[in-house]
Amino acid sequence: MMKGDLLIPSMLERAERFFPKKEVVSRTGGGVQRLTYKEIGRRTRQLADRLQQAGIGHGDKIGTLAWNHHRHLELYFGVPGIGAVVHTINIRLSPEHVVYIINHAEDRILFVDDDVLPLVEAVYDQLTTVEAVVVMTDKDVPETKMKHVYSYEEWIASGDPAFVFPEDLTEEMPAGMCFTSATTGNPKGVVYTHRSTVLHSMSLSLADSAAVSESDTVMAVVPMFHVNAWGIPYASVWMGSTQVMPGPRFTPDLLASLLSEEKVTVTAGVPTIWLALLRELEQGDYDLSRLRAVICGGSAAPRGMIETFEEKYGVPFLHAYGMTETSPLATVSRLKSYQEKLSKEEKLDIRSKQGLLVPGLEMKVVGGSGEVAWDDEEMGELLLRGPWIADEYDRDERTEDTFRDGWLHTGDVCTVDEEGVIKIVDRTKDLIKSGGEWISSVDLENALMAHEAVFEASVVAVPDPEWQERPVACVVLHEGKQADQQELLDFLAPRFAKWWLPDDVIFMDEIPKTSVGKFLKRALRDQVQAHYENQQS
Template sequence: MLKDMQDWPLLVSKILEHAELNHSYQEIFSKLPEGGEFRYSMADMAKRARQAAQAFQTLGVKEGDRVGTLAWNTHRHVEIWYAASGMGAVTHTINPRLFPEQLVYIMNHAEDKILCVDVTFVPLVQAIEAELKTVEKFIVMVGKDHMPEGLGDNWISYEEILMAESGEYAWPDLDENTPCGLCYTSGTTGNPKGVQYTHRSNFLHTLIAISGDTLGITAKSVILPVVPMFHANAWGIPYAACATGCKMVLNGPHFEPDVLHDIIIREDVNVTAAVPTVWTGMLQYLKDTGKDMGKLTTVTIGGSAAPRSMIEEFQENYGVRVNHAWGMTEMSPLGSIGSENAAVANLSKKEKLDVQCKQGRTVLGVEMKIVDDEGNSLPRDGKTSGNLLVRGPWVVDTYYRADTRAVDNDGWFDTGDVACIDEYGYMQITDRSKDVIKSGGEWVSSIDLENAAVAHPDVVEAAVIGRYHPKWEERPLLILKMHEGKTVTLEEMHEFLLQHVIKWWLPDGIEFVDELPHTATGKISKKDLRDQFKDYKFPGT
């Protein structure tokens, strides 16, 4: 077929080359797991990535091999990310918060050839080392002076293998459909599933991530991706930062509010991204200390819904815009973003906040629809809820090493979320399909109830699950983690919730816990709560 335009391959290495050529001066700041801080330029990072690629070749890594990483967000992790992908191997980011048996399953299923490990995770890997069938070398991401003692011959220092290479390396001209990244789901049901990204899918995802209406990153931004690189590619930010040439600030193993706040102020961070639990702690820290957020203007929150009270507090008290983002590991991960469009800009303050509490409008490249249980499309009226389906060039087609496709015959992927879409195109998750509470034939949104409950000033975290009821089949049970020394009765909570939800949604029971269980990606684990309260009986039944 004739063509008039050049067939320029969309490769991850092109993003790095662009950064080195056009933003060589830009700074990357990193908190180190072994202690201390590190600064260098994008040009430095690009050279060290080439050295890492050479070192991996010396260790026998070939095109298509998996290079595993068990690491925090640091400059070394970014180097390895680009090095493995750029040379034609696959960067396999692994979530260290998974259970050891899940880690063993994932690394064996992926057949990782080498494993790059932050020094904090060396004991974790040592405990499972004998069960890892394919890993030939363990690379500790430190210099020789910080190498732990007593490691075997197959454990080597990252800085040492880099020093042995020149960096005189040319990135290969790969097919853009070559695999370059691998990330596994958290495996809440059955074994974790692998999602393998291609150079093309990651490049296209980056083009959307850097648009003004998505993550809001420009060449003048200073971005802090608190969301880890092992959590759905840190939402694509390490690619986006190099694509725009913005300063990238990496927090390493530090998620404490005081440390994050110090970094934000000291490094002039103006854009950041993380899950809601990070910002719950930050808001409490700000209240306790009376401090502000410096130059921070935009917080992108994903992973789970941010409570309305959190959005209001950030904006009213600290002048920080909160944008919801929604996506999945299976979507690379961006699917929608809560930035304001022209129609919403003309709404009242309350109406704007109503829209802002939704998960946002679809980004270009992702198609989205809601359907009923028979697969019929449902209207975009902001009221009708249905099963949320997506498709697009960075949405999974087939899980890694799976026998069947993950999509239907038309390419639609069932997200497992229940949602509605309004007339402006803003989507709102109303529940997970397995978390929907059906009471007397009507749906109760556990997410809306949770967001309403956590707005109570004495509540730290809230979760809602459905439990058996002899009359209504299911009713909501509210489970709360309270601020120290605080409590609330069911009646008092009902009175508070009636300001936010309809009466028949009110929970029939309330329970208090010291801590709510969380999944490896930081979400509240409803599965664990359902197990914990499986024999629960509502008062009076």
């Protein structure tokens, strides 16, 4: 067989050659812009040439602090196109973590959206390796005290639109870099190669996965700074899909309008995005008839939300699972052909789980006595390996805690049913051990969010002198809806053993979340502890 490296520039070249008329619809601070893949290709080549003019070469890190738009997409391809590494930085992290990440990565140039510029200005004096800041804006660059600040459009203007990507790239070269969300300690860097990115994009395009194809109009709501928007921009360019990029500080009504007006067929985001969208759909008149898949990941989707999308709005819901270390796609919840004959409830039971392992990966689920039985009951930690699974953290001494014996130890506890379908039960650190038995906070949360009055719910453990730990539910109600503790406990009672039921329900205005929209249980535990201390004082 012929030998050939799997390279990110070849994905863009395919779009330029075969789909030059297809569009990227990009919402920026200046409005909505429409560029063809021919134009995106020309601009990306200008960017790549300009980076080389600036002395950027193999292995150099280029940081981005930006939303989802066409300029960020150009960086996705232009930076690795010359052998450098595009390092997407989570703009919602604390300033301390942003400084740590930039310095740890040794970013040489930062590409920053104009509305994020104040964040960079505030920490600029602490950045040890940054040589220049390029501002991505439709307007003039805001006044700043920082040195070596340039306008993106002016900066790439001197680049050659016919630039040819170098031939000395290899598929094992680093191409991208993301840092994990840090709930404790500093974030950890995960480096992706050209090979891993191409293979991951291929997995997203499989029929039994996300099935990204040329006929799709794809809108990644998940930020491009969060695990490369789950790899969706790469797969969409490669397949020639139309892309809709929602830009800065979007709102539920803006998302709903883009889905409707641009006739989006595939969209992707975390559960909190879709809960907010459902609230908007109840108030407005939107046409989602072209939408063939809402892809949901990041945390478990409430069963009631899945049912509402499908039954009320006729929109298929696609549950998926992954993490920064898995690029991120690892499982997708789709029914097997013979399961289509099951009842609606049985099918919903399956599709509310995290699903089947995607082709190309291997898994083990390991409990205290070895691999667990595929009986949908025995719990164990999910272990993964494969060509787009990381095998270490970037220059991080904590690597051995996660990567052992050739496997990624995910820290996620799951069950597996007889069909091989994975259900994530909890994070190892979030399982509640009561009287020697395990209680899944995720199962309780999803059940609570099926109640018509509940908007969000998160369950945490509190110490108990008799049982070791007991669950407490923290609940945010829908605006205008009412429910009390007893009503919610009665709602849960038929679904769980009595000892699973929360000892208390605390009603809150908001549940703390991580920078990517997951419930931040560490902060929530602190709030619950303070709640009980205040009651005692």
